[in-house]
Amino acid sequence: MGYHGSNLSACLILFFTIPLLLTLIEAKGNKSTNLSLDGPHRTGKLFSLFNVVRFPNEQCISRSDPTMRGTCFSQINCQERGGTPDGNCASGFGICCMFVIQTCSGTVVQNCTYIQNMAFPGSDTTVSQTCNFMFNRIDPNICQIRLDFDTTVLQTDPGLPGMCGGAGDSLTVGSPLSGSPFAFPSAICGTLNGQHMYIESSRMGVTAGSLTIETGTTPGNRRYKIKVTYVDCHSELRAPSGCAQFFTGVSGTVTSYNFQGGQILRNQDYTHCIRQEEGFCQFEVFETPGVANAFSVSDDALSRIQRCKNQNFVTIPSMAVQDFTTIIIGNTDYRCGMVFSSQFGQSTPGSLLSTRDTPFQIQFHTLVADRLGLVTFANLKGFSLDYSQIPC
Known part of the structure; x- marks a missing residue:
């Protein structure tokens, strides 16, 4: 029995079209994986067309745990690197390769x-x-x-x-x-x-x-x-340079380490940095709404500014301020006490506007031990502060 002409034509079209389409599947990116579909030992003009499928080695989502990220590799490359396959990526041409120690x-x-x-x-x-x-x-x-x-x-x-x-x-x-x-x-x-x-x-x-x-x-x-x-x-x-943490976006939340644990840590010196977004020249800082004891860095029940150098404190480059009880000339970067505010001696939280200095940053310093009347670590939680960038 002979082959019908229509069936033979269809076979020929598929025979030449599929390899050609696969050669055109190429993703942009400096670092990419060359995926060989025909295996390492197959040779010949036809099957060499399958060797040029590429995709970038970008992050991918783990199939078993969507909160974890892997790297998109071919299965062979993942095995060579000692990884574990966990899901697909690159439209099915790659596997999500997980690396865990x-x-x-x-x-x-x-x-x-x-x-x-x-x-x-x-x-x-x-x-x-x-x-x-x-x-x-x-x-x-x-x-x-x-x-x-x-x-x-x-x-x-x-x-x-x-x-x-x-x-x-x-x-x-x-x-x-x-x-x-x-x-x-x-x-x-x-x-x-x-x-x-x-x-x-x-x-x-x-x-x-x-x-x-x-x-x-x-x-x-x-x-x-x-x-x-x-x-x-x-x-x-x-x-x-010099930033322990780096935040992006026009707004966000910055917290001290172990704020979730409810205990301020001793002997801390580090900087939180905020990327200046395009069109923004300053940032405003305030206690995170709805969080109890959002600012708790030293014993004073009221807000304190500037007179904080011998205790735990937060520093934010900020504008000079004047209140009803004292005139402070120069920088007023230091904040301590249990209330965050731009003003001294406040019992109600307020906001603080930074200078236009860049990079935007919040520094944090704590003592090594208690200081009588100023710092009692057992009573202090740390801080949770929100920031919002201000347009120029």
Whole structure:
């Protein structure tokens, strides 16, 4: 029985059209994956047409956990890098490749890697343990590393409220390059869910930074899932030098580490930076609406300005002000007490307008120990402040 002419024509059209269409599937991007559909051992003119399908190695969403992000690779490239496939990407031509370190200590060699405690999503109860994580320099144009504390709960010292280390746990970072003493705190602990931290890195050396988690002698549950993102030197997400945190957008919320845990931390010196958006020249700061004790950094029940240098304080470059009781000449950057306001001695929260200095920033400093009549750490929570940028 012979073939009908219509069926033969259809077969010929499909035979030549499908490879041709596949050769045209090419995504833009400097870093991309070449996907071979015919396998590494197939040769010939026809099947070589399948070798040019490309797609950018962008972030993708994990199928098993939509809150986690992976990198879009071909299945072969994912396996070669030691990743785990978890869903599809690039219209089905790639797989979402997940990188997770779930051991005590390890080396990060891929962008978008998660560091998790060994029992995650459960908690670990091991005490007196040190876990070190090194960040390899995966590209010469890496200038910063961003840590996102998706889920991080560490114990504070029960005998010294707000103390990280000793009987409590501590999370510390190391940077081969830091141009400011306010670049990041000496150690943090407590409840850090949703917080983040930037680490500055030079362009030289094998190591771009490090992270150390130490558990103290206090029994308790610890758990952490920390996302590691490498920030390119030319990225819009690169923070100004000396910033522990970097916020974008015309409005947002800035909180001190462990504000969720309800306890201000000791020995903190770091800077929150806000990207100046186009067409905006200043920013306004005020206590986060609806949050109880949104500003609680020192013992004074009223708002205090400028006379804060011997206690915990927040600094915001701001305009000089005059109130009914005193005239303050010059900068009025310092804020302390339990009420945030532009005026001295207020019992009702108010807003504060910054100067036009850039970058927009909020610095935070706390003491190492209580100071009689000024700072009692057990009574202090930290701060949650909202900002709104003001058009020029």
